[in-house]
Amino acid sequence: MFSNFIVAVSAVVPIFVLIGIGLLVQRAHLLTKEELAHTNRLVFRVFFFFTLFSNIYNADFADGFNPRLMLFGAAAVTLLFLGGLAFSCLFEPLRKRRGAMTQAIFRSNFIILGLPLVVNIFGEDGALMPTMMVAVIIPLYNIYAVLALETFRGGTFRLLPILRGVLKNPMIDGMLLGFLCRLLPFPLPDPLLRPLMQVGAATTPLALIILGASFRRGGISESRRDLWACVFIRLIAAPALVLTAAALLGFRGVEFVTLLAIFATPCAVASYAMAQQMGSDAALAGNTVVFTSALSCFTIFGWIFLTKTLGLF
Template identity: 75%
Template sequence: MFSNFVVAVSAVIPIFVLIGIGLFVKRAKLMTPEELKHTNRMVFRVFFFCMMFANIYRADFEDGFDPSLVVFGMTAVTLLFLASMAFAVWFEKDNRKRGSIAQAIFRSNFVILGIPIVVNIFGEEAALIPTMMIAAIVPLYNIFAVFELEMFRGGKFQLVPILIRVLKNPMIDGIILGALCRLLPFPIPDPILKPIAQVGAATTPVALIILGASFEKGGIADSRRDLWASTIARLIVAPAIMLTAAALLGFRGAEFVTLIAIFATPCAVASYAMAQQMGADAALAGNCVVFTSALSAFTMFGWVFVTKTLGLF
């Protein structure tokens, strides 16, 4: 039992220490909001590209990657999206709030937290699994988010422009280019590959520090009911259903922990910006990010501890 507790602590604590450093950076005013905005853009466009490229290029595919994990992950995210839409329509009458609620429930912070959770438990050699899942899940998140936000504001959903934007996503570009470079008849020279890998290795700590430094507190008086419903659904209900299904289907080890990272992590930071840009309730979306991120320090520990105790990894 104690060893399971140690595993859970080792998986979660490093993530929130880095977020805490970001909170210190914010409190000490070491970066202005404009500097944070530019740094966040750099992390997204450069660091994530390098991390995905290096992970794919250096991955040992002989260890095997189960395609059924991708099928399950994409199916589960799709079902969670449909359920979140139905819940938002039933629970809330205001379309602006419906968009923020649905997005908070189905769209997790898997991109930022997925790889560190798996690596903290299984080591760098397991990074291929969440990397491949990012390639499958990120396009779904983007397509579903635009679809539901457009629907709730009465707009027109256009698939082709969305797919074009997905293909311009630096993470997707890094995965594609890394895969193409593996097909070259010669290896990438080490003086070129090494600095790319070094930047990639810095992605997780820098991204988590910026995440902590970017937190904004907002009033919750007008949306307390919606906020708590979204938070409970995101951190407790969704992982309880999806992880139970995954366990029954036989997923174990690093694959199961990757699914924890998809379904038990807080709602995506990007959901706030998207809600703001597309006419949803941005204040509610921002509060969902803050609340789920803060409470996930306890719920993520709980999911890792419980599933480890049950022998699922």
């Protein structure tokens, strides 16, 4: 039992120490809102690009490619998306809030919090399987988010612009470049490859510090009921359903923890920007990010400790 406790602590504490450093950066006013926005854009467009590139370029695909896991992950995201649509329509009469609620239910912070979680438990060798899942999960997140937000603001869902947007996603582009470089008849020279790897290695600490520095408290009185419903579903109900199904289907080890990293992590930071840009309730979207991120230090620890005790990894 104590060893399981240590595993859970070792997985969660490093992540939230880095977020805590970000909170100190915020309190010291070392970065303005504009500087944070620019740094966030830099992390997303440059650092994540090289992280995914380095993971794919150095990958052993015999160990990482898992069609059964990919199919399960895609099906689970799709079902959560459909469930989020239905729940938001039944629970919230205001159309403006429904898109933000749907995003909060199905879209997690898999890249910033999930990938480091798997690495903290299994080491760098365990990063390949969740990296391969990025190719499935991130496009689905983008497509479903646009579909939900357009639906509830009365817009038109157009598939081709969405697909073009997915192909412009730096994480997808980094993976594609990694695949292309693996096809070359010669390895990349070390003086070129080494700095690319160093940039990729710096991504997680920087992204988590910026996440902590970006936390803002907003008014929640108008949408308190919606907020706490989203928090409960994102951190408790959704992972309970998906992880139970995964356990019953026989997923174990790094497969199971990869699913935990996708479905038990808090709301995606990008959901706030998308809600703001597409006419949804940006305040609600921002609060779901803040509150799920803050509370996930306890819920993620609980899920890891529980599932480790049950022998699922």
